Structures are given as structure tokens and as C-alpha cells.
Amino acid sequence: MALLRKGTRCFQQDDEAPGSDPPHEPRAYLMSAKTLRRLVQFFFVTLTIVGVFVVRGNAERWCPFGGVEAIYTYASEGNMLCSLGVSNFYVLAAVLLITILLRRAFCGYMCPIGAISEWLQSGARRLGIKEYKVGHRLDRALASLKYVLLVVILVLTWIEAELIFRTFDPCYALLSRHGEDITFWAYVVAGSIVFASLLIIMPFCRYFCPLAAVLNPFSRFGLTKVRKDDDVCTGCGECEQSCPMAIPVGQMSTVNSARCMSCFNCVEVCKTDATTALTWGPGSNAKRTWPQYALVVLLFICLSGAVTAAYVVPLPSFVKEHGEPPTETAVAELAVHNLTCRGKASLFDYFVTRDDLYALDGYVRMEAWPGPGAVKVRIIYDPNKTDVDAIKEAITEPYYDRDGDRWRNSPFEIEGYDPLALD
Amino acid sequence: MRRTALLILAMAVMVSVASVATAATGEALFKKGNTLLEEGDLEGAYKAYVEAVQNDEENEAYRQQATMLRQVIRMRKQLARETDNELYSHFALALRSFYHEHEVFGEALALDKAAFKRLSTPESAANLAETHLLMNENKAAIALIDGLSDSHRSMRSQVYLATALARTDQMERAKSVAAALDFSEEEDAGLLFDGACMFARLGNTEKACAALTKCFKQTPPSLLDGGKKYAMQCADFASIKDDARFKGALGTKSTIKESKCSGGSGCGNCPSRSSCSKKK
Numbered sequence: 001m002a003l004l005r006k007g008t009r010c011f012q013q014d015d016e017a018p019g020s021d022p023p024h025e026p027r028a029y030l031m032s033a034k035t036l037r038r039l040v041q042f043f044f045v046t047l048t049i050v051g052v053f054v055v056r057g058n059a060e061r062w063c064p065f066g067g068v069e070a071i072y073t074y075a076s077e078g079n080m081l082c083s084l085g086v087s088n089f090y091v092l093a094a095v096l097l098i099t100i101l102l103r104r105a106f107c108g109y110m111c112p113i114g115a116i117s118e119w120l121q122s123g124a125r126r127l128g129i130k131e132y133k134v135g136h137r138l139d140r141a142l143a144s145l146k147y148v149l150l151v152v153i154l155v156l157t158w159i160e161a162e163l164i165f166r167t168f169d170p171c172y173a174l175l176s177r178h179g180e181d182i183t184f185w186a187y188v189v190a191g192s193i194v195f196a197s198l199l200i201i202m203p204f205c206r207y208f209c210p211l212a213a214v215l216n217p218f219s220r221f222g223l224t225k226v227r228k229d230d231d232v233c234t235g236c237g238e239c240e241q242s243c244p245m246a247i248p249v250g251q252m253s254t255v256n257s258a259r260c261m262s263c264f265n266c267v268e269v270c271k272t273d274a275t276t277a278l279t280w281g282p283g284s285n286a287k288r289t290w291p292q293y294a295l296v297v298l299l300f301i302c303l304s305g306a307v308t309a310a311y312v313v314p315l316p317s318f319v320k321e322h323g324e325p326p327t328e329t330a331v332a333e334l335a336v337h338n339l340t341c342r343g344k345a346s347l348f349d350y351f352v353t354r355d356d357l358y359a360l361d362g363y364v365r366m367e368a369w370p371g372p373g374a375v376k377v378r379i380i381y382d383p384n385k386t387d388v389d390a391i392k393e394a395i396t397e398p399y400y401d402r403d404g405d406r407w408r409n410s411p412f413e414i415e416g417y418d419p420l421a422l423d
Numbered sequence: 424m425r426r427t428a429l430l431i432l433a434m435a436v437m438v439s440v441a442s443v444a445t446a447a448t449g450e451a452l453f454k455k456g457n458t459l460l461e462e463g464d465l466e467g468a469y470k471a472y473v474e475a476v477q478n479d480e481e482n483e484a485y486r487q488q489a490t491m492l493r494q495v496i497r498m499r500k501q502l503a504r505e506t507d508n509e510l511y512s513h514f515a516l517a518l519r520s521f522y523h524e525h526e527v528f529g530e531a532l533a534l535d536k537a538a539f540k541r542l543s544t545p546e547s548a549a550n551l552a553e554t555h556l557l558m559n560e561n562k563a564a565i566a567l568i569d570g571l572s573d574s575h576r577s578m579r580s581q582v583y584l585a586t587a588l589a590r591t592d593q594m595e596r597a598k599s600v601a602a603a604l605d606f607s608e609e610e611d612a613g614l615l616f617d618g619a620c621m622f623a624r625l626g627n628t629e630k631a632c633a634a635l636t637k638c639f640k641q642t643p644p645s646l647l648d649g650g651k652k653y654a655m656q657c658a659d660f661a662s663i664k665d666d667a668r669f670k671g672a673l674g675t676k677s678t679i680k681e682s683k684c685s686g687g688s689g690c691g692n693c694p695s696r697s698s699c700s701k702k703k
Contacts, residue, residue: 356510356513356514356517357494357497357498357501357514396490397490397494398487398490398491398494400513400516400517400520402513402516402517404643405516405520405613406520406646407491407517407520407521407524409487409490409491419486419490420473420476420486420489420490420493
């Protein structure tokens with residue numbers, strides 16, 4: 001019995017030589033590996049677009065590289081950068097776990113930039129634009145660029161305690177719906193990536209992505225890998241041709257390259273008469289294979305875990321405490337507008353700790369989740385020394401800046417509260 | 424169908440007219456508030472502003488002005504009973520800044536006199552002299568500064584003295600006072616502006632424009648347009664208004680980086696961005 005579907009491979013041999021190991025057989029799937037991966041990519045690109053333009057949430061808070069950039073500042077002062085949230089750490093942890101389990105499957109299945117880059121290259125081929133194959137030496141030299149970029153970005157970010165490269169980041173230009181601090185250069189970078197993607201396969205992911213530089217050390221020792229059965233391999237070279245990361249698959253018994261995205265292109269395209277020479281799974285046994293959908297399921301489990309953790313354990317992004325906690329405290333939960341970033345959170349803290357007519361007495365602890373729209377702020381205070389009305393006044397009343405000799409209006413609005421009490 | 428369309432059109436016109444009328448009423452009330460404020464009737468001005476807000480709830484400027492004035496009124500009451508000199512000084516400066524911004528100089532003068540009497544500091548003396556000058560009470564300014572001891576004098580009060588003397592045609596003495604003042608290392612925008620006024624009155628266009636240029640460079644971007652507008656209207660610069668160097672000074676750009684919180688373009692330009700949350 002043989003079942004053959006276009007793009008898939010499924011063989012079942014009726015005759016087996018006695019005493020021999022059963023040949024490893026590719027399994028029947030509903031769709032090709034490429035199609036399944038495209039669908040997953042499409043899902044995540046759509047999710048990103050919906051989140052950014054329809055839900056209009058703070059998509060920046062779900063970027064794994066944001067977690068990398070915020071590590072030092074969070075460790076040193078307990079606060080996140082800009083409008084990042086602790087959710088960035090949860091997503092980063094999920095992506096690192098995915099990388100340890102599945103190598104750079106994040107890049108191959110989930111990252112919108114990787115997906116768009118691949119689609120552009122695919123479209124270019126259909127239009128007859130010839131792919132430029134980067135030579136081995138040049139490929140290695142360019143691949144080291146992302147590590148240099150990572151170091152520069154992290155060092156300057158940690159020194160400035162600000163996402164200073166955000167203004168050039170094409171991803172942020174998309175996520176922020178052209179944020180106020182986006183510069184022309186972000187679009188120059190985006191245009192360059194688009195142009196390069198037409199000629200070279202996945203140029204940003206291979207050479208410039210700082211997150212890839214973070215993931216590679218973990219990917220190098222990933223638990224799952226593509227294995228080759230040298231007894232079965234015919235040396236046709238199709239696997240190398242199909243690899244989007246230009247890994248010389250045919251020259252390896254086990255694909256340990258950190259770049260491997262577990263995309264299944266090589267496994268799928270492997271053409272041998274009865275069986276496939278390439279399998280994917282944990283360990284080095286080339287005769288045992290795991291299906292691609294197992295990878296996809298693991299991806300979604302890890303991501304769901306990160307999202308669940310972000311909602312179940314919503315740690316604040318910005319915390320400031322003043323005074324000694326009393327024995328009795330009360331909590332005011334406010335929805336505040338214009339508390340968009342760490343800078344504004346610092347200004348908010350300035351208002352809460354003002355020393356003029358609206359000074360608040362006693363202990364105050366502020367926990368905020370900066371971002372667009374009305375954001376959550378929790379104020380813990382001493383009810384014997386102050387009250388919620390006084391807190392709201394402190395936040396919204398103008399203050400006199402003695403250093404600048406000028407009055408400044410409060411940029412903050414509290415939902416359901418009118419400072420003039422006209423309601 | 425035609426009647427329905429006409430009815431909808433009529434309703435749309437009525438709504439538009441009502442909106443415009445409401446806005447016009449709100450604007451009239453706001454202007455009434457401004458007039459009352461200039462006359463020193465703060466309570467009346469506050470009521471007018473509140474009515475303006477009730478007429479046009481979306482207008483942020485009305486709301487901010489009403490909120491500001493309410494705090495000023497509260498601050499005045501607090502000032503009268505404040506026993507802590509540090510807080511008194513803070514409230515006095517805040518109120519003074521408000522009065523000057525809204526040209527309520529009568530109230531400013533009364534406040535400055537009370538503050539000088541209570542605090543008796545070089546700063547409070549200079550503030551009183553400044554307000555006298557703004558009200559063109561040049562002789563009062565001269566008498567005040569001449570009566571100060573050396574410990575109560577400051578560069579600012581000496582600038583005001585020279586300016587007042589020049590305004591009252593006591594040029595010799597004015598030049599003598601001005602000659603002892605050194606602006607080469609001065610970075611304070613306010614003092615540089617006062618210095619420019621002084622030099623203009625003394626007929627030294629070169630130094631006046633140089634001081635004005637330096638002043639604008641040291642002025643935050645969010646305040647620059649207001650400062651230039653004030654310079655164009657300032658009577659002290661009347662003699663040099665048509666001078667090319669004065670016009671050149673008006674074209675000066677600020678070199679101060681300002682945070683978004685202060686009216687600047689964003690946190691990226693903020694000089695404090697890396698230490699913003701570490702300040703307290």
C-alpha cells in the first residue's frame with residue numbers, strides 16, 4: 001500500500017527483511033511541512049497586525065528582545081525601560097525555552113520579520129528575480145555582525161537607561177503605529193531589509209538581528225535536531241538547496257548549526273526511493289522522527305504559558321516607594337491617561353511626592369504599568385495620614401517648577417475623576 | 424424622501440449653529456475671566472472660567488486655566504497663614520510667577536512688598552525692584568535699591584538699578600553702575616534678558632544684542648517663542664527694534680534640550696533621561 005500526496009511523502013513497505021531494523025518511514029500528513037509553517041507564520045503576522053492596529057494594545061510589551069534590553073535596568077533599579085512590561089521577560093523566557101527545545105523555531109515560525117522576509121524572497125522568485133547566493137566566507141563574516149550590533153545596542157541602552165535605538169527600529173515603527181519618536185531612518189532600515197530580502201534569503205535574520213545573536217548560543221545546544229542517515233542518503237544536495245539559512249545539511253550527519261530553524265524544508269524535500277534520509281527529533285537516532293505538528297504544538301504551549309503568566313502574575317513595570325510602611329495600609333487603584341512610559345512614570349512619581357499645597361503625608365508606594373491609553377496605577381498609602389481624594393488632587397493639580405520659574409499643568413487624567421468637580 | 428432629507432439637513436445646521444454658539448459663549452466667558460483676572464478679581468475670574476468650561480467641556484485650555492486659578496486662590500489663603508519661611512517663599516514665588524504671566528502687576532507688587540518685608544533676602548529685594556520696573560515705577564525702584572545694604576544687593580538688583588537710572592535720564596550714574604557688571608560668564612536666561620534691556624537703554628546696541636542672543640540660546644524651546652514675542656513688545660528695546668543685529672538676535676535658536684514632560688519633543692532629547700527615575 002502506498003499513499004502519495006503532493007508535497008508529502010508517505011511510504012509503507014509490505015516486505016521487511018527479517019532481523020533488520022524497520023526502515024524509518026515518513027508519515028502521512030494533511031498538508032506539507034511548508035504549508036503548515038506558512039500557516040503558523042501567517043497566524044502570528046495576523047496576530048501582530050490585529051494587536052497593533054485593531055486592538056491597538058501596547059505590542060511593544062510582547063517583544064522578546066525588549067526583555068533582553070530591559071534586563072540590566074530591571075536588575076539594577078527594579079523598573080522597566082520606556083513602556084516595556086514584565087511581560088517582555090515572560091515572552092523572552094518562552095522564546096529561550098523554545099530555542100533550547102526546538103532551536104530557532106521562533107525565527108522560522110513566529111517572528112513577523114522572518115516571515116515577511118521569507119515571503120518577499122518567495123515572491124521575488126516567482127517574479128523571476130534571481131536569488132543572490134552569499135559565498136561561504138562572506139556569509140560567516142556577515143553573520144558576526146549581529147553580535148557586534150547586539151553588544152552596541154545593549155551597552156548604549158544600559159548606559160542611557162533608554163531604548164535609544166528605538167527611533168531606528170523598523171519593527172518598532174510598525175508596533176508603535178509610527179510612534180512620535182520614530183525617525184526617517186527607521187523606514188530607511190525597513191526599506192533596506194525589504195530590498196535585501198528580494199535578493200538574499202532572510203538577510204536580517206542571518207546577519208543583523210540582535211535577538212538571533214542572543215538565541216544562537218542556546219540554539220547551538222538545542223535538544224531537537226535534523227539527523228541524516230548516511231546509509232540512505234544519495235547525496236543529491238536537495239536538502240542544502242532548500243535550506244533558508246544556507247546550512248550545508250548534506251555535509252552533516254547531525255545538523256547542529258545554531259541557525260537551524262527546524263523549518264522541515266530539508267526533511268520534506270529529501271528524495272530517496274523508499275525512505276527519507278533526514279529525520280527530526282531529539283537525540284541522534286536518525287531512524288526515529290517526530291512530526292512537525294509536535295513542534296507547532298510545543299510552540300503554542302510555550303507562548304500560551306508566557307501570556308498566561310503575564311496575566312496571572314502581572315508584576316508592575318514601575319515601582320517607587322517613599323517612607324516606612326505603616327501597620328495599616330489602604331490601596332487606591334486608578335486608571336490613568338498619559339502615563340505612557342518610564343519618563344512619564346517618573347513625572348507621576350514627582351507629582352505624588354510633591355512638597356507644595358498638595359503634598360501627601362505619610363507612606364506612599366506607587367505601582368504602575370505604563371503604556372498607551374488608560375493604564376493601571378496602584379497607590380498604597382497610609383489611610384491615617386491621607387486619602388484617595390488627596391491622592392487624586394496631588395496627581396492632577398498644576399505645580400510650580402521653582403527651578404524653571406514656571407507653572408506646569410499635570411499631563412495626567414484619572415478616569416472618572418474631574419478635578420473641577422463639575423460632574 | 425425629500426422632506427426627510429430637508430429635515431436632516433435642518434437638524435444638522437441647527438446642531439452646527441448650536442456648537443458654534445456654545446463655543447462662542449465659552450470664548451466670551453473665558454475672555455471675561457481674563458479681564459477680571461487682569462483687574463485683580465480672582466474669585467470673579469474663576470467663576471467665569473468655570474462657566475466657560477461648562478459651556479465647552481472639550482476645551483482643555485479653559486479647564487487648565489480654571490484649575491490653575493483655583494490653586495492660586497487656595498495658595499493665597501495659605502500664604503496668609505503660613506508660618507514656615509521656606510514654604511512661604513515657595514508659595515510667594517509661585518504666585519508671583521502667575522501674576523507676572525497674566526500681567527496682574529498690582530497683585531504682584533503687593534505680594535513682593537510683603538515677601539521682602541518678611542524674608543528680607545537679596546532675591547526678594549530684586550523681585551520687588553523688578554515689579555516696580557514692570558510698572559514703570561522707576562523712582563521707586565531706585566529708592567528701594569539705593570536703600571539696600573551690600574548684603575541685600577545682587578547682580579540682578581544692580582541691573583535693575585542701572586535700567587531704572589537710564590529710564591530716568593540719569594545716564595552717567597547708570598553707566599557707572601553697568602560698568603561694574605560682568606556678563607561674560609552669565610548663563611541665566613532671565614538675567615541675560617534683563618542685561619540686554621539695560622544695555623539697550625544705555626545705547627549699547629552691540630552688548631544688548633549679544634546678551635539677548637545668549638539669553639535665547641539658554642531659553643528652553645517651549646518658552647522661546649514667548650520670550651521673543653515679549654522682546655519685540657518690550658519698551659526697553661524700542662530704540663534698537665529696527666537694528667539688523669536685534670532682528671538677528673530674534674532668529675536665535677535654543678541650545679537647551681527639553682524633555683517631553685516639559686514641553687519638548689520626546690524623551691529622546693531629554694538631558695535627564697538616563698537618570699530620570701533615579702532623581703528621588
